[in-house]
Amino acid sequence: MLDYVIGKYNFWIYAVLMMIGLYAMMGKKNLVKKLIGMNIFQSAIILFYISTGVKTGGATVPILMGHAQEHGHQAIDVAGYLNPLPHVLMLTAIVVSIATTGVALAIIILIYRRYNTLEENEILKIRKDTGV
Amino acid sequence: MAEQFPALIIVVPLIAAFFIPVIGWWKKQLCYPWVVAVLVVTFISSLGIINTIMTTGKFSYRLGGWAPPWGIEYALDYLNAFVLVIVSFISLMVAVYSKKSVEDELPEKTAPFYTLFLLLVAGLLGIVVTGDVFNLFVFLEISSLSCYALIAIGEEGAPIASFNYVIMGTIGACFYLLGVGYLYIATGSLNMADLAVILPNMYHSKIILVAFAFFTVGVMVKGAVFPLHIWMPDAYSTAPSAVSALIAPLMTKVAAYVMIRIMFTIFQPRFSVETVPVMTVLGWLSFIAIFAGGIKALAQTDLKKMLVYILVAEVGYIVMGVSVANKIGLTGAILHILNDAFMMACLFLVVGAISYRIGTRDIHKLHNLNKIMPFTMGAFTITALSMAGIPPACGFFSKWYLILGTIEAGQWAFAAALLCSSLINAVLFFRVIECAYFKPMEPAYANDGGETHMVQRDEAPLTMLVPIVIMAAGIILLGIFSGNIISSIIQFAVPASF
Amino acid sequence: MDVVCSSRPLWAVLVSMIAAFLILATGEKNRNIRESWTIIAALIKFLIVASMIPLILQGKVIEYTLFTFYPGICLQFRVDAFGMMFGIVASSLWIATSFYSIGYVRSLNEHAQTRYFFAFAMCLSSAIGIAFSANLLTLLIFYEILTIATYPLVAHKETPEAIIGGRKYLVYTLVAGCVLLFAIAMTYYLTGTLDFKAGGFIGEGRGSNGILILLFIMFILGFGVKAGIMPMHEWLPTAMVAPTPVSALLHAVAVVKAGVFGCLRVILYVFGPNLLHDLGLWILLAYFISITVVGAGFLALGQDHLKRRLAFSTINNLAIIILGAILLTKSSMTGGIIHLANHAFMKITLFFCAGAIYVKTHKEYVSQLDGVGRQMPMTMGAFAIGALGLSGLPPINGFISKWFLCLGALEAKQIVFLFVFLTSAMLDAAFFFPIIYNSFFKKLPAGIVPHFDEAPMLMVIPITITALLSIVFGIAPDAFVRFFSIASLAVQNILGAG
Incomplete structure (x- = not known):
């Protein structure tokens, strides 16, 4: 059992992180905490992707050298190179996550200006009192 | 030219969106014609695509010239060409409509509004056109991000609704991303067509099951499928009217499209129907959605809120058609993507026009509206009849x-x-029609001077009225020509594996 | 059977639809032009329908296919003898009703006349559509249009009662429409076709007996609501709040007749005599309908409101028509089909009279009618003819149909139903004779001397014409439009095929 947990530790870490993030998004009342939860959640996924690309034993980045066409026919030592795709995908995902955070922060500012608080229950109370 | 359309349809609105701040800074009035012109181009491109498909069959576009399993492929077949036409047409109509309502609701923010508007449209078109699961995620986020911002500039309560949407939407998108990750681990491919070939050998694998579950839940959140719709009513009803008219018909429909793609193209119906009981679950969820949406809608007095809850039920229709997983049910679902997009767009446009002119959306205050806005109410009535399932x-x-x-699936319930x-x-x-056509004028309104009982006609401005009338006419025409649409497009859009 | 392809059925439907939009476009300001559209359309429609009679009598069938929705389902018109019967009744009585309506609404200075005439024309259009439908789906489409087009007429007065009446009407008919839609979808699923065929197209073995029985019940429920079969008749008396020409239209020309027409189509052209015999359904339905025949007669006795009394008389007569058809013998079917026409002529006379009395004296209750006969002798004379006819007295056309119906009951060897027919005739007499007696002969309190004061000519002339026609068709059932030949031809087709 322990071997199972340790052997796949990257998955366990990402699962735990994800749950923390999910809890913060659902359970916390403060909007900024929710946002932080969201960030943890996204980072967990990024870590998950990156960890799938890991190769131990001195594998390196596959850089396409000048005469790609000629090398194309040669057998490539797969163990010697990392799969770059998960990393590249995560670059995009990081951009997306930053953009989301930015939009969310802007919305939080908007909310703060309107209600002068960031506690969800207080906002609900204010809205109830004003009859909206 | 024809083979460039799939790229043009994305690139043109995407690039054009970034010119809008510049144009707006130079001359604010130019934003509107610019957006309309861009959307005309995308609409023409989508027509070009569907025309090519109908004459020469499906084709694909390689982005940057990279061959499919490695490069990003825009794969076009009947299904996504069909959805493309819907998306580009409705966004064009809403753009035409938006002039007055944006001037009225967001006078200071015209340029940012149109920038986001075009980005949203580009995102939606991208989701539909792409043949790559990760690329789909990127476009999903482009459209969602612009959607969050567009909702947040709405009325009282919009920021908080938008924030909830950000949280829920991000969870949905992340689940989708996880699904992509699992599929990638298992297959090493991100291309839909490639996945469809590789996957059948691994249907027993637990990784695939997990991926499928993440996909389903992620898309359900984005498409506001019951019970993951909770973010939607507040967000859509507080958004500016031009925005809700765009996202209400399109976001949910595009998500429904993605659902069909995942379940019947990436995975075989054999897997989606037999290996996992997801279809039964989805069917019963949509069953509840139809009732829950309808009953919640009954409790609303705000016309827009009512429509939003009806939308929950309408999404239920489409999911139900998908869940019965037979040819005719899926035909119905795909046809309903088209029909419901038209109906919802028309209804939201009408509501926008009403609140623009009358200043209220309370259904009990719409007395004599048929005299004030006869054409708008005519369009509303046609759509209402269509929603109630009255032919033609x-x-x-x-x-x-x-x-x-x-019936074919034996699901009587x-x-x-x-x-x-x-x-x-x-x-x-x-309820609304009765109020607008048959309830006499309230004395409080009629008592201006005691004499003037005649109601002045005060129709919505032309830029609003024209799209409304076109949509209403479209609803009748789509009904009459539904046979042609099915025989020339939809029957080929239903995945061949049925 | 020869099939002739011709677009005449389509034009018969379209002509009043086009007129409806011309009416809408002309509007309130040019009343005379607007009314002339109604008249012109009514005349053209009648001529088109009448021009098809010779072909039908030669045993030919006129077909026209408009669209194909799905393999096996088309929007198709087919004029056969039975459809012709309903077509002639509706189109000929529309002429009378048009003149009468114009007189009525102008005398009372009704509001929203444009809407009124628009809805009226739409009703007629769909009634003809129902008559000439070639299959169940086409029938359903026009049936639903009819439902919606009638709604503004029922709620026309815009008083709270009228709005409630309208609501009730909608609830009953829309629910029925849904049941029908389901039944039709079931039929399509079981048989793969929806085309009417004389003698029925649902063969045995298409489904288990249980399913077929359920299907039949759903069809009868669906069409029975409009036909006022008890206990689904409640909307009909409530809808009497509508203006009188509307009641006349509801009762005699279009709406309830459409319900009966649908029932007969289902009995004779979907299930067919053989299947109903084998399943033993005919005797069940016959007993069920008998309850309505007798029950409605008794309920009519208790009504003081003249139009409500007429409404129950209608329910009674409609049930007689269905009873005639379900007895499945040659004479009873002939009687039933011909009563469809005869009842229309008599009942429209009665309603016209009720309207004329209301316009002139504003009296609505039976107990107020003392002496009216001396004030309005022509109107009440016509009323007497209609009432006597409904009681089955020769030489008025009601006698002919009742004669055949009684013969049919004997042929079917079911004496019970003979008594049902006779009881109903007796009840008819019992609730009409007091009206006639009181209005002509009752002594008025001293000091009140009734003077001659007839309704406007535009109303009296249609009344006289329909009353006279009732007599003419009683003496010569095959006069002018050859009702009798057409009815026998229809029965021949059904029995010949079975």
Whole structure:
């Protein structure tokens, strides 16, 4: 059992992180905490992707050298190179996550200006009192 | 030229969106014609695509010239060409409509509004056109991000609704991303067509099951499928009217498209139907959605809120058509994507026009509206009849195929739900129609000087009225020509594996 | 059977639809032009329908296919003898009703006349559509249009009662529409076709007996609501709040006749005599309908409101028509089909009279009618003819149909139903004779001397014409439009095929 947990530790870490993030998004009342939860959640996924690309034993980045066409026919030592795709995908995902955070922060500012608080229950109370 | 359309349809609005701040800074009035012109180009491109497909069959576009399993491929077949036309046409109509309502609701923010508007459209078109699961995620986020911002500039309560949407939407998108990750671990491919070839050998694998579950939940959140719709009513009803008219018909429909893609293209129906009981679950969820949406809608007095809850039920229709997983049911679902996009767009446009002119959306305050805005109310009535499933409006026909599909699947309860829902819709809309056409003027309004009982006609401005009338005419025409649409497009759009 | 392809059925439907939009476009300001559209359309429609009679009598069938929705389902018109019967009745009586309506609404200075005439024309259009439908789906489409087009007429007065009446009407008919939609979808699923065929197209073995029985019940429920079969008749008396020409239209020309027409189509052209015999359904339905025949007669006795009394008389007569058809013998079917026409002529006379009395004296209750006969002798004379006819007295056309119906009951060897027919005739007499007696002969209190004061000519002339026609068709059932030949031809087709 322990071997199972340790052997796949990257998955366990990402699962735990994800749950923390999910809890913060659902359970916390403060909007900024929710946002932080969201960030943890996204980072967990990024870590998950990156960890799938890991190769131990001195594998390196596959850089396409000048005469790609000629090398194309040669057998490539797969163990010697990392799969770059998960990393590249995560670059995009990081951009997306930053953009989301930015939009969310802007919305939080908007909310703060309107209600002068960031506690969800207080906002609900204010809205109830004003009859909206 | 024709083979460049798939790229043009994305690139043109995407690039054009970044010019808008510049144009707006130089001359604010130019933003509107610019957006309309861009959307005309995308609409023409989408027509070009569907025309090519109807004459020469499906084709694909390689982005940057990279061959499919490695590079990003825009794969076009009947299904996504069909959805492309819907998306580009409705966004064009809403753009034409938006002029006055943006001037009225967001006078200072014209340029940012149109920038986000175009980005949203580009995102939606991208989701539909792409043949790559990760690329789909990127476009999903482009459209969602612009959507969050567009909702947040709405009325009182919009920021908080938008924030909830950000949280829920991000969870949905992340789940989708996880699904992509699992598929990638298992297959090493991100291309839909490639996945469809590799996957059948691994259907027993747990990784694939997990991926499928993440996909389903992620898309359900984005498409506001019951019970993951909770973010939607507040967000859509507080958004500016031009925004809700764009996202209400399109976001949910595009998500429904993605659902069909995942379940029947990436995975085989064999897997989606037999290996996992997801279809049964989805069917019963949509069953509940139809009733829950209808009943919640009955409780609303705000016209826009009512529409939003009806949308929950309408999404239920489409998911139900998908869940019965037979040819005729899926035909109904795809037809309903078209029909419901038209109906919802028309209804939201009408509501926007009403609140622009009358300043209220309370259904009890719409007395004599047929005299004030006869054309708008005419369009509303046609759409309402269509929603209630009265032929020859288009709503009847999608309902007909959906019911046939449920009967063929032996799901009597689903058929009953569809029928009950059209009755609920009838009640909902006749409540409004009764008020607008038959209730006499309230004395409080009629008492201006005691003499003038005649109501002044005060129709919506032309830029609003024209799209409304076009949509309403479209609803009738789509109904009459539904046979042609099915025989020339939809029957090929239904995945061949049925 | 020869099939002739011709677009005449389509034009018969379209002509009043086009007129409806011309009416809408002309509007309130040019009343005379607007009314002339109604008249012109009514005349053209009648001529088109009448021009098809010779072909029908030669045993030919006129077909026209408009669209194909799905393999096996088309929007198709087919004029056969039975459809012709309903077509002639509706189109000929529309002429009378048009003149009468114009007189009525102008005398009372009704509001929203444009809407009124628009809805009226739409009703007629769909009634003809129902008559000439070639299959169940086409029938359903026009049936639903009829439902919606009638709604503004029922709620026309815009008083709270009228709005409630309208609501009730919608609830009953829309629910029925849903049941029908489901039944039709089931039929399509079981048989793969929806085309009417004389003698029925649902063969045995298409489904288990249980399913077929359920299907039949759903069809009868669906069409029975409009036909006012008890206990689904409640909307009909409530809808009497509508203006009188509307009641006349509801009762004699279009709406309830459409319900009966649908029932007969289902009995004779979908299930067919053989299947109904084998399943033993005919005797069940016959007993069920008998309850309505007798029950409605008794309920009519208790009504003081003249139009409500007429409404129950209608329910009674409609049930007689269905009873005639379900007895499944040659004479009873002939009687039933011909009563469809005869009842229309008599009942429209009665309603016209009720309207004329209301316009002139504003009296609505039976107990107020003392002496009216001396004030309005022509109107009450016509009323007497209609009432006597409904009681089955020769030489008025009601006698002919009742004669055949009684013969049919004997042929079917079911004496019970003979008594049902006779009881109903007796009840008819019992609730009409007091009206006639009181209005002509009752002594008025001293000091009140009734003077001659007739309704406007535009109303009296249609009344006289329909009353005279009732007599003419009683003496020569085959006069002018050859009702009798057409009815026998229809029966021949049904029995010949079975």
